[in-house]
Amino acid sequence: MRSSREGSTSSAASRPPPPEDALHEGAPFALVEGGAHGLTLLALNRAARAAGLYRGQSHADARAILPDLLSAPAEPERDLAALKRLALWAERYSPCVAADARAGGYEGLLLDMTGGAHLFGGEAALLADLRGRLAGAGVPARLAIADTPAAAWGLARFSAHDLSTHDGVVAPAGRTREAIAGLPMEALRLEAEALSLLRRFGLKRIGDLYGLPRAGLARRFRGEAGLRLVERLDQALGAASEPLVPERPAPLYRAWTQFAEPLTDIEGVGFHLPDLARTLAGELERDGQGARRLRLTAFRVDGRVTTIEAGLSASSAAPAHMTRLLREKGLERLDLGFGVDALMLAACRAEPAWTRQGEMAGGPRAQAGDSQAADSQALAGLIDRLQARLGEGAVRRPALRESWVPERSEAWTPAAPAQPPAPAEADARLRPILLLDPPEPVEAIAELPDGVPARFVWRRAPRQVVKADGPERLSPEWWRDPAAGRTENPALARTRDYYRVEDDQGRRYWLFREGLYNREDLDRAPSWWMHGVFP
Amino acid sequence: MTAIPLHKGLYGRPAPYPEACEPLEEVGAARPADAAAAMAFALARLTGAADPRPLVLVTTAAWVRERGRPFARGLVRWGAGPGRLVWVRANKEAEALWALEEALKSGAVAGGLASVEAPAFVATRRLDFAARAGKAVGMLVRVEPAQDLSAARRRWRIESRPSGGEAFDAAAPGATRLRAELVRRRDGPPGAWTLEQDDETGRLRLDPGLADHRVDAVEPGGVDVVRRLASAAA
Numbered sequence: 001m002r003s004s005r006e007g008s009t010s011s012a013a014s015r016p017p018p019p020e021d022a023l024h025e026g027a028p029f030a031l032v033e034g035g036a037h038g039l040t041l042l043a044l045n046r047a048a049r050a051a052g053l054y055r056g057q058s059h060a061d062a063r064a065i066l067p068d069l070l071s072a073p074a075e076p077e078r079d080l081a082a083l084k085r086l087a088l089w090a091e092r093y094s095p096c097v098a099a100d101a102r103a104g105g106y107e108g109l110l111l112d113m114t115g116g117a118h119l120f121g122g123e124a125a126l127l128a129d130l131r132g133r134l135a136g137a138g139v140p141a142r143l144a145i146a147d148t149p150a151a152a153w154g155l156a157r158f159s160a161h162d163l164s165t166h167d168g169v170v171a172p173a174g175r176t177r178e179a180i181a182g183l184p185m186e187a188l189r190l191e192a193e194a195l196s197l198l199r200r201f202g203l204k205r206i207g208d209l210y211g212l213p214r215a216g217l218a219r220r221f222r223g224e225a226g227l228r229l230v231e232r233l234d235q236a237l238g239a240a241s242e243p244l245v246p247e248r249p250a251p252l253y254r255a256w257t258q259f260a261e262p263l264t265d266i267e268g269v270g271f272h273l274p275d276l277a278r279t280l281a282g283e284l285e286r287d288g289q290g291a292r293r294l295r296l297t298a299f300r301v302d303g304r305v306t307t308i309e310a311g312l313s314a315s316s317a318a319p320a321h322m323t324r325l326l327r328e329k330g331l332e333r334l335d336l337g338f339g340v341d342a343l344m345l346a347a348c349r350a351e352p353a354w355t356r357q358g359e360m361a362g363g364p365r366a367q368a369g370d371s372q373a374a375d376s377q378a379l380a381g382l383i384d385r386l387q388a389r390l391g392e393g394a395v396r397r398p399a400l401r402e403s404w405v406p407e408r409s410e411a412w413t414p415a416a417p418a419q420p421p422a423p424a425e426a427d428a429r430l431r432p433i434l435l436l437d438p439p440e441p442v443e444a445i446a447e448l449p450d451g452v453p454a455r456f457v458w459r460r461a462p463r464q465v466v467k468a469d470g471p472e473r474l475s476p477e478w479w480r481d482p483a484a485g486r487t488e489n490p491a492l493a494r495t496r497d498y499y500r501v502e503d504d505q506g507r508r509y510w511l512f513r514e515g516l517y518n519r520e521d522l523d524r525a526p527s528w529w530m531h532g533v534f535p
Numbered sequence: 536m537t538a539i540p541l542h543k544g545l546y547g548r549p550a551p552y553p554e555a556c557e558p559l560e561e562v563g564a565a566r567p568a569d570a571a572a573a574m575a576f577a578l579a580r581l582t583g584a585a586d587p588r589p590l591v592l593v594t595t596a597a598w599v600r601e602r603g604r605p606f607a608r609g610l611v612r613w614g615a616g617p618g619r620l621v622w623v624r625a626n627k628e629a630e631a632l633w634a635l636e637e638a639l640k641s642g643a644v645a646g647g648l649a650s651v652e653a654p655a656f657v658a659t660r661r662l663d664f665a666a667r668a669g670k671a672v673g674m675l676v677r678v679e680p681a682q683d684l685s686a687a688r689r690r691w692r693i694e695s696r697p698s699g700g701e702a703f704d705a706a707a708p709g710a711t712r713l714r715a716e717l718v719r720r721r722d723g724p725p726g727a728w729t730l731e732q733d734d735e736t737g738r739l740r741l742d743p744g745l746a747d748h749r750v751d752a753v754e755p756g757g758v759d760v761v762r763r764l765a766s767a768a769a
Contacts, residue, residue, distance in 0.1 A: 382644070386623055395624075397621055400617055406608075433578075433606055434609075435606035534708075
């Protein structure tokens, strides 16, 4: 594995920004954090380092040495957010980017460049390109590329080269051992105790460990710290694996294009979108796959990304459909900032291409089967477009469920073109076509306490009942927790008696009385509710 | 001045109930409380044609809040089984009109029904074209009957009517009965019909008047309009 690490000092992304003129004039500046023993320095600029200050020094000491030290409180959350933003941007180099957010000023990005460096003209050219783009976005960076993440981590931070002017360190493939031999022990990411122990033994460079017997090393560095030493050394030399955890799962299929001049308007993006979609569709088709979720990422020149996503209800590899869907979603949602210099269209979720077997060719129903498949595909396209504009979950299809309770007897599930399975037998009972969910309270008067309502007031309008049918008694589902539904709106905690009534105007309603007189829940009188309207 | 016999209507006899749908029709409830009847009537017209493609139901958020959400178990009886129904929940009316237009012109649906309050003329014209392009039928269900301009070829006005009573239980409400008045149409004279839901097929049929003779099977078609035409001819 060739792995590249890019370490940016944490001060680069922190807010509020230090006074501009102070930074440009090289005034010493530090970020401070509160600790058990007062304020300590967390990150320093070059002027401060040159004055002899160091990380972890107490702020009071630093001020004593350098009275005009400027400082600002560190904001780790904002640093982390900025790092993650940068990680998304770095996906232009590799689909696998991990933000390494270990506290203590060692934040950085790890890019898995395995087999990918040649796309950028080789490893040295890759580092130069990365450094140039980061510098353009105002992010100072130290770069290194090596066989293992651990080695790249150490090289980027502790290399003897002046990485502030140098493009980056390239450890030649297969020669990691030599490349990191000269680095100080800190480059192994060790605990403080292990470091001080090593210092007491006089072991200063990583190379000093090579000659020592491994068993003795492990024994001497007993406990937590000792195990880490051998493990860290193995990780740096590639004897132990260290998988990267990417910020986002790498998309399965992606197509991308780069521009010599940054695009600043949406029309430009729209112009390049069909080409991207065609490329992506070609990749998907090659594997017999179709996209279920698309993500269009625009890489901005200022080191940020802006994305839009669209879901598909059925997997599709039709470029025209993809383009239309993303347009429907709204390309204007992309915040292009000062311009974007690369576009990437990725299928984050893919499934085997949506195909349906028609009838046997020449059969009597072959034509019908074909047209049915075409209809299903047209419906899938329609659902996608509607969802792209109106939002996920705006398009729903009913699924009947086995329950007597009207609210629970059906679920409107997000639409898929495949028809939901209908229950075996149709329900013959009369049900309203419009359901008030939740039910609305009604004041009703019945001749008998548990009889048919004679008149009722719903939405402040009195209505005279002329015809009524009922009751249809629905008991609570005892296998559910009855207390869960005990709110001001009845969720079937008590028995319901449903009546189908018709008023003197000829309108038909579905009323129910909740609760049984003198038999159920005596401290609460039965109440009337309006639950639906019949045509 | 020639007199036109009013009791016979413009063409000599009452116009028959138009079973076939135009590409775009407008169904208005006579009163807000008749919204369910208007929706059922529109659905019955949509499902009248033997077209197995799905049906799209577009509602705005305000409409659902006010009138209730579609209930699939009840809609089954109106020909819109759960396997055919697609419910699109739009927030605003403009979105609802757009969704209906998309659905109609996609060719994937047999028909679409949208609950809207006041569609602009341009929007209805677009819907008309979309419906013809997709060989579908669009229905606009409105709660307040309006006189505004519309490209819909028919404008219905629906009113609930007292049902005829159940055969075995006189006290129970019977099959759905409603009065459908064709306020405006392009291909013939207006008219009004009393329709009743057929228990077996779930379709609306002209009330035969056999079970309940108090209701006229066919009312003299569009008397007002005929009278107006007659005075214009004079």
